[in-house]
Amino acid sequence: MEFVLDATKLQSLIETHAGKVDSLIDSYADKKEQLIALLQDIQTEFNYLPRDVLVKVSQRLDIPLSQIFGVATFFRAFSLKPRGRHLVTVCLGTACHIRGGQRLVDKMERDYKVKSGETTDDLRFTLEAVNCLGCCALGPVAVVDGKYESQVTPDKLDRVLRSYK
Numbered sequence: 001m002e003f004v005l006d007a008t009k010l011q012s013l014i015e016t017h018a019g020k021v022d023s024l025i026d027s028y029a030d031k032k033e034q035l036i037a038l039l040q041d042i043q044t045e046f047n048y049l050p051r052d053v054l055v056k057v058s059q060r061l062d063i064p065l066s067q068i069f070g071v072a073t074f075f076r077a078f079s080l081k082p083r084g085r086h087l088v089t090v091c092l093g094t095a096c097h098i099r100g101g102q103r104l105v106d107k108m109e110r111d112y113k114v115k116s117g118e119t120t121d122d123l124r125f126t127l128e129a130v131n132c133l134g135c136c137a138l139g140p141v142a143v144v145d146g147k148y149e150s151q152v153t154p155d156k157l158d159r160v161l162r163s164y165k
């Protein structure tokens, strides 16, 4: 099953921020060379770089869209896909996998309707599976917004995630 983000919700998110985005772009009108900083500001606003906003940047600042996408795809810190307010990283490295790491991913898929690499429909969580977080003895390991959780069971993950709105 594929989970698809609600395009209407995303569009309304962009429209809600339209005024702020316009003034943000305008504030870079005479410093186009600071494109990376502008993209960082846009990503701070939306947690990702919406295509419509990048088109607006291109038109208002007269920067080729190909150049903007070139920068946006070069740096790993930028995301062209919607991202949740919270990043959940689950380790599926060998040590964590043996101890049940996959059950955490299954739990996210079943109860939060999100697959690895995707974002929940309400933009609350983005799920990411990785191969080793370097603390194998603590496995299974999950990290939420940079906070490490050890010996995570599906129930524990649920309890932890409840505090992230």
Ligand code: FES
Residues within 6 Å of the ligand: 091, 092, 093, 094, 095, 096, 097, 131, 132, 133, 134, 135, 136, 137, 139, 141
């Ligand atoms: S395998 Fe999970 S932290 Fe190393």
